Amino acid sequence: MAAQLSTLRLTILTLLAAALVPSAALCGEPVRVGVVIAEKRDFARDIEGVGRVSAQEKVEIRARVKGVLKAVKFVDGQAVKAGDPLYEIEPDLFNADLALAQGALARAEASKMLADLQFKRAQELLARQVGTVVQRDQAAAAVQEAEAVIAGARANLDLAKANLGFATIAAPITGRIGMSAVTAGNMVGPDGVLATIVNPDPIRVVFAVSTRDFARLSDSPDFKTLAVTLTLPDGSAYGDSGRIDFVDVRADPAAETVALRGVFPNALERLKDGQTVRALISDKPKTAIAVPRAALLTDKQGAFVLIVAEGKVLSRRVRVEGESGADALVAEGLAGGEAVIVEGQSKTSPGDIVTTVLAGKGGG
Numbered sequence: 001m002a003a004q005l006s007t008l009r010l011t012i013l014t015l016l017a018a019a020l021v022p023s024a025a026l027c028g029e030p031v032r033v034g035v036v037i038a039e040k041r042d043f044a045r046d047i048e049g050v051g052r053v054s055a056q057e058k059v060e061i062r063a064r065v066k067g068v069l070k071a072v073k074f075v076d077g078q079a080v081k082a083g084d085p086l087y088e089i090e091p092d093l094f095n096a097d098l099a100l101a102q103g104a105l106a107r108a109e110a111s112k113m114l115a116d117l118q119f120k121r122a123q124e125l126l127a128r129q130v131g132t133v134v135q136r137d138q139a140a141a142a143v144q145e146a147e148a149v150i151a152g153a154r155a156n157l158d159l160a161k162a163n164l165g166f167a168t169i170a171a172p173i174t175g176r177i178g179m180s181a182v183t184a185g186n187m188v189g190p191d192g193v194l195a196t197i198v199n200p201d202p203i204r205v206v207f208a209v210s211t212r213d214f215a216r217l218s219d220s221p222d223f224k225t226l227a228v229t230l231t232l233p234d235g236s237a238y239g240d241s242g243r244i245d246f247v248d249v250r251a252d253p254a255a256e257t258v259a260l261r262g263v264f265p266n267a268l269e270r271l272k273d274g275q276t277v278r279a280l281i282s283d284k285p286k287t288a289i290a291v292p293r294a295a296l297l298t299d300k301q302g303a304f305v306l307i308v309a310e311g312k313v314l315s316r317r318v319r320v321e322g323e324s325g326a327d328a329l330v331a332e333g334l335a336g337g338e339a340v341i342v343e344g345q346s347k348t349s350p351g352d353i354v355t356t357v358l359a360g361k362g363g364g
Helices: 002-020 092-127 133-166 211-217
Strands: 031-037 039-062 067-072 085-089 168-170 175-177 193-210 228-231 243-247 257-264 276-292 297-299 302-309 312-317 319-324 327-332 339-343 354-358
Touching (some): 031 302, 039 175, 039 257, 085 193, 092 133, 133 168, 193 211, 193 276, 211 257, 276 319, 276 339
Parallel strands (some): 031 354
Antiparallel strands (some): 031 339, 039 193, 039 276, 067 085, 085 168, 193 257, 243 257, 297 302, 302 312, 302 339, 319 327
């Protein structure tokens, strides 16, 4: 029993002695932290967005009158010029309508001639006190009615001539015509698209960039002169660069994007209306301080980093302008060359004395 008490007493004394020995940290022994050296570099500020190709001129060809298609006068995919005939609708019914309208106008003009004679006679009879005022007024009204009939007949004649002209469908613009949706012998009318003509050169691409990227881009007053390059769906680069010619007047609040439009040469017609591409704006490089994003800390006042200067931890407020890969681009707060803590931030605070190692080589 005495031996057991002696052993217990020795254990307690050992524990008390260990508790009274201060730790290295409490005794002021420096904590070791991992650092990187803040580096001043030039960064390309490329802005990328998904875009859709859109022809500057695109027309859907439709029949303006209803009838049986007599002939298709083009080959699918051929180049056409404004005014070239594309389709012909059987004109027989329209010729008949034209003849009827011409006959109706001739009858109206004859009726007007008779009304003029009757009005003149009624005036003469009234002057000789043989006719009455009522007869004269009736004759005057007949003249006005005949004039109205002539106006209507002329309008019908103009309509018949227009419909006959619409029986021949011509290209409204110069460009390339797509595949015909109909062949000769089919009934056509205003409710269906017969073919589509696009003017492929030059061509537009509408794409969206984030509101953050647009704010940065629009800082430059000449951003519309920056080159825009395209990547095609197969991953290949489109050979010709373009320029921005339009910026939308409002942002999309749901997607937080702004629509831009670029114009590109397209002589080889590699870009097709409706095609999806990726657009890249190559902005001018900008100098910034690069630090790993892991170095950034935040509090109520904003972003800051911890640096080591002469073995002592200091806090530096920073303004981050953007990112490049795993790095944050610091616009203000660092000058370059500072030892920025990226490993062991939780073990230290401003004012502590620390030792440093390069991050990834035993720090933390």
